[in-house]
Amino acid sequence: MYPYRKTAVAAVALWAAALGLLVGCERGSAPSTATASGRATATAPAATATATADGCPEALRKARAAVQAAERTDTAWRGPRSGPAAVPDKTLVYVAQTMTNPGVAGVAKGVKEAAATIGWNVRVIDGEGTPAGIQAAFSQAVTLRPSGIVIGGFDPRLTSQQVARAEEAGIPLIGWHAVSSPGPSASPKLFTNITTRVEDVARISADWVIARSDGGAGVVVFTDDSIPFARFKAQLIKGQLARCPGVRLLTYENIPIPDASQRTPQEVSSLLSRFGRRWTHSIAINDLYFADAAPAFRAAGKPGDGPPFNIGAGDGDPSAFQRINGGQFQAATVPEPLTQQGWQIVDEFNRAFAGSPPSGYVAPVHVVTADNSRGGTSWDPEGYREAYEQIWRR
Known part of the structure; x- marks a missing residue:
């Protein structure tokens, strides 16, 4: 049903054979919950909620500007405009x-x-x-x-x-x-x-959460620590989220991609029970986690258009576009052109x-949402x- 999974599983096997395994899991807590508008606020009194949202004004300002720029679809070509003429017969x-x-x-x-x-x-x-x-x-x-x-x-x-x-x-x-x-x-x-650049992908993914939540979110990060590249991306995401005190990392879920179809629904059900409305946003190193999470969200009665609001930090395969366009448990992705x-x-x-x-x-980097995807299934600037x-x- 999801053709990308076969590739992702094979990629894990390749990385593991070449570079071995790295494992880890970190857990924390966050005091935020989602409002009817989908924006995250604190569970404390209103004065505390305002303090949380205002806790990173500079990071929030930069995040909003970065996301606004990354969501644009009318940007001019900034690649090469000079180079050698075509070499024939290759x-x-x-x-x-x-x-x-x-x-x-x-x-x-x-x-x-x-x-x-x-x-x-x-x-x-x-x-x-x-x-x-x-x-x-x-x-x-x-x-x-x-x-x-x-x-x-x-x-x-x-x-x-x-x-x-x-x-x-x-x-x-x-x-x-x-x-x-x-x-x-x-x-x-x-x-x-x-x-x-993985650094750019990690940064804009975290910026999207900071901007989308007005600087007050409870975040779950999904990754596969057996892939060094994925672990590095996830650690960068954590570091970027930490720039805003009002954004709390609820948990760092290490789910190997080959096990994702079996483990993700169970983990998501457990996380929903554990964090409830404090879980407002998610970032995954690969879009496929949200395909696997959808049944658990649906079974829990969560709306397809969030919360939690989910962004894939990279890839942007067609199934991710379909979930985003249909409002089915994924709000954004950072696709490759x-x-x-x-x-x-x-x-x-x-x-x-x-x-x-x-x-x-x-x-x-480019951020795709239902508002700017134009119904497409790929990013083609x-x-x-x-x-x-x-x-x-x-």
Whole structure:
């Protein structure tokens, strides 16, 4: 029912095999409850409620400004507008972690679209979500001797032999979510890696809660500490929430993604019983937690449009958009601009083929809500197609 789950489970297996397990769980309490308007206030008398909401005026001001900017859909293209003209007659191979992952598939669509525009050929090889499948797909890609290879959504350290073979053959590699940070990578060697900055995603997610609650919320954070990247994101979220004294962390729920479908409904039921109306907002490192939480919220009689108000700190797969647009237990997400990132991958390869450095562009974070999604199922900003086409025509 949720195609992203197969990908997420496989991703956990890949991360665990490469980096081992990190575990942790922290718990706390918060004195806030939700009003009829959905805004969080304190359970103490009105004077205390006002003090809570006013407890972080500077953080609240900054959060509101940041969220307002991130929710805009009419922003101008701020990516590259100059670069080398199109290098002709190139072929790319896109090695996908699994094409059942909407993110991986969305980027592949963008790569094929941009390659057709620039006059290149693209072949997609599906790793089918297993380490063995990904290694086989990568081996096949190297054997084809393409001009460049895209590492689509998996850790290249788990395909070190294939990476070494590509390097020996002089085939440049570009990653999408291959390592945790955007830009070039020395180990593993990547011309560049395309992703939003995890720090920015964590910050805007926390800002959304601070702004949405007027600086007075009771928050549950859902994460998977077995994935170092996810744990790092969750810790950043905690740190950002702590900027506002009126925002209290109720609990930090460590639920491994492979166990999420079984554990999340039980945990959510327990949390609802434990915190009641003090639980006003949630942040999850992956949208799928809210798909799993929905039955428990529904069984408890919670309204689909909140509270609690839930935001996914990253990804933005189609099912998340559907929940947001339908008011079904998710209010917002911080999506990746998948098609645009596919176009960027093609442009970065063109720079590599021309002997130019990477562009250095990193897409800014964007917050999607029912008010600005326009009924869509992905985030596709404007202006990048025209900008890249103009560069390549020079």
